[in-house]
Amino acid sequence: MRKLLITMTLMLFVFMVKAQTDSLAAFTGTINQIRNISGKPYQHASSTDYGTGNWYRDLSDHTSADNTGTILVDADGNRWKRIFTGPISVNWFGAKGDGITDDGTAIQSCFDRAQKFQTIMFEKGTYKYTAVNLSKTDVSIIGNKANLLGTINIGDDTLRTYTSTISGLTFTLAGNAIQIKNCRKLLITGNVFNGCDKSIYVKPEITATHANAMIEISNGNIFNDVNYCFYVDRLATATWMATSDCTFSGNVSNNTLITAVYCNGIDGLKYNNNVLFFPSDAARRVNKKHHLRIDKQSDWVIVSNNNFFESGEESIYVENCKALNVSGNNFAWTGQKGVYSVIRAAGTITDPIINITGNIIDNFSGSVMEIDSTTYGIINVSGNNINYANTFTNYFGTQNLALIDHYIIKAGSSFNKLSEKNKYNNIVNLKSIYKSGVVSKYDEWGTFAADAYVNKTLVTSGASAVDLLGILDTGFSPLTFSGTILITVKNAAFSNANTSTYYLLVNKASSGSSPLVAVISSLGLLTGAGASSPSFSFSISGNKLLATPINSTSGTFYFYAKSQGDLILTE
Numbered sequence: 001m002r003k004l005l006i007t008m009t010l011m012l013f014v015f016m017v018k019a020q021t022d023s024l025a026a027f028t029g030t031i032n033q034i035r036n037i038s039g040k041p042y043q044h045a046s047s048t049d050y051g052t053g054n055w056y057r058d059l060s061d062h063t064s065a066d067n068t069g070t071i072l073v074d075a076d077g078n079r080w081k082r083i084f085t086g087p088i089s090v091n092w093f094g095a096k097g098d099g100i101t102d103d104g105t106a107i108q109s110c111f112d113r114a115q116k117f118q119t120i121m122f123e124k125g126t127y128k129y130t131a132v133n134l135s136k137t138d139v140s141i142i143g144n145k146a147n148l149l150g151t152i153n154i155g156d157d158t159l160r161t162y163t164s165t166i167s168g169l170t171f172t173l174a175g176n177a178i179q180i181k182n183c184r185k186l187l188i189t190g191n192v193f194n195g196c197d198k199s200i201y202v203k204p205e206i207t208a209t210h211a212n213a214m215i216e217i218s219n220g221n222i223f224n225d226v227n228y229c230f231y232v233d234r235l236a237t238a239t240w241m242a243t244s245d246c247t248f249s250g251n252v253s254n255n256t257l258i259t260a261v262y263c264n265g266i267d268g269l270k271y272n273n274n275v276l277f278f279p280s281d282a283a284r285r286v287n288k289k290h291h292l293r294i295d296k297q298s299d300w301v302i303v304s305n306n307n308f309f310e311s312g313e314e315s316i317y318v319e320n321c322k323a324l325n326v327s328g329n330n331f332a333w334t335g336q337k338g339v340y341s342v343i344r345a346a347g348t349i350t351d352p353i354i355n356i357t358g359n360i361i362d363n364f365s366g367s368v369m370e371i372d373s374t375t376y377g378i379i380n381v382s383g384n385n386i387n388y389a390n391t392f393t394n395y396f397g398t399q400n401l402a403l404i405d406h407y408i409i410k411a412g413s414s415f416n417k418l419s420e421k422n423k424y425n426n427i428v429n430l431k432s433i434y435k436s437g438v439v440s441k442y443d444e445w446g447t448f449a450a451d452a453y454v455n456k457t458l459v460t461s462g463a464s465a466v467d468l469l470g471i472l473d474t475g476f477s478p479l480t481f482s483g484t485i486l487i488t489v490k491n492a493a494f495s496n497a498n499t500s501t502y503y504l505l506v507n508k509a510s511s512g513s514s515p516l517v518a519v520i521s522s523l524g525l526l527t528g529a530g531a532s533s534p535s536f537s538f539s540i541s542g543n544k545l546l547a548t549p550i551n552s553t554s555g556t557f558y559f560y561a562k563s564q565g566d567l568i569l570t571e
Contacts, residue, residue: 054082
């Protein structure tokens with residue numbers, strides 16, 4: 001009896017030790033083998049597939065669903081939780097990254113189960129799928145040498161502030177890589193886009209103002225042979241302000257095949273510190289267009305410190321842009337497909353403010369700045385270093401550039417208020433300003449004051465008065481005006497020609513009064529002693545300043561006029 005009792009005690013002890021040992025031991029096997037655990041008191045497990053990992057049995061959880069990646073349910077209904085810190089991996093949810101298996105379901109499962117402030121990781125590999133969707137805020141996506149063959153959609157029908165980042169991924173596909181909808185605060189950085197159509201695409205499915213905003217594409221994104229780097233679309237019924245305050249900065253494109261950044265309306269764009277190339281080979285160059293094009297309407301657009309090379313058409317084309325600031329850029333070989341200006345402002349807006357300063361502009365087919373005849377406002381083009389030649393590298397247009405007039409500012413509307421001071425090189429048929437019906441340029445502009453310039457060549461004969469200049473006030477009205485005009489006259493267009501200078505005071509006090517002109521001072525060849533003497537008297541008829549030759553003065557003379565006060569001089 002005593003021996004039997006001892007034997008039973010020993011057996012119980014062995015059983016208890018074995019049970020305790022089993023509970024302390026970690027099971028090792030595949031995800032499916034962990035799911036098949038039954039009747040075993042394991043507290044820990046190690047998985048050998050789906051990215052490998054360590055697990056613990058959570059005895060307090062009886063409800064969580066099996067999601068493959070972070071929660072497993074075994075045959076006894078026990079919940080196993082993955083032990084991890086840092087990112088969650090799409091591989092945990094079954095993505096293989098072998099470039100053959102369709103990983104779409106596994107990736108979507110990972111996206112759906114990501115929690116706030118978590119990061120989703122694509123491990124090294126090639127992931128084949130069509131499209132996946134993320135609509136959770138504060139979730140970021142990163143890659144570790146991962147190549148994605150499908151689209152990532154950010155956003156849905158609900159407007160959200162995402163505060164999310166997409167970084168370190170390579171997208172290789174013929175479609176769109178990242179599509180955005182109802183999304184605010186998204187950072188896209190350090191990615192590679194290969195052969196995409198619209199690499200980063202804002203979808204045209206919303207109408208609310210600023211529904212997409214603060215999309216920042218910056219810091220080392222690389223675009224290789226893509227049609228578009230960044231494309232902002234818009235419904236025809238939507239406000240042009242549906243997308244706002246975006247940044248495209250610090251990126252490289254080699255090459256863009258159509259247009260680097262296109263916006264169908266945008267309320268705020270910062271476009272800076274990029275290096276952007278277009279192809280020059282005959283097969284691919286035919287479709288290239290712009291570094292930046294904005295249609296419909298825009299406001300608060302800054303373009304600065306970029307290297308812009310070899311655009312097919314205008315480098316920058318904006319339509320109805322309220323405020324445009326272009327500064328510190330390098331433009332080279334613009335308009336290779338035909339005669340296109342470096343920068344063009346189009347549309348019907350009547351009050352744009354455009355500032356083009358401090359750029360280096362080297363070789364172009366058209367003009368530097370072009371403003372359509374239906375657009376007018378305040379335009380300053382100054383401090384640029386402009387190098388022009390009648391032909392340049394890789395120009396394949398049909399027009400002979402030597403036979404075309406090119407302008408620093410080509411303004412079709414007589415209501416533009418222009419200022420122009422630049423440095424030029426290789427000037428042959430490059431002219432300072434072209435303006436339909438109105439004079440050259442204005443250095444300063446105020447409510448009742450302007451500094452205006454005009455150059456005019458006149459042919460005189462005998463003592464007949466010739467129409468020299470038109471006079472308007474700074475509101476472009478001929479009814480009243482007042483100010484001074486400094487006129488230098490030469491008999492030839494070079495520095496050592498015969499010269500006279502006249503300082504005039506002009507005034508029309510009211511709409512019903514007669515205009516008056518008085519010579520305050522004059523110096524030079526004033527008596528008309530010979531035909532080449534630039535000797536003139538001045539009078540006003542209506543709002544026209546007339547010049548009448550004195551005595552023997554006759555022939556062609558070159559007038560350089562500058563006004564101050566409530567005056568604008570017109571041709």
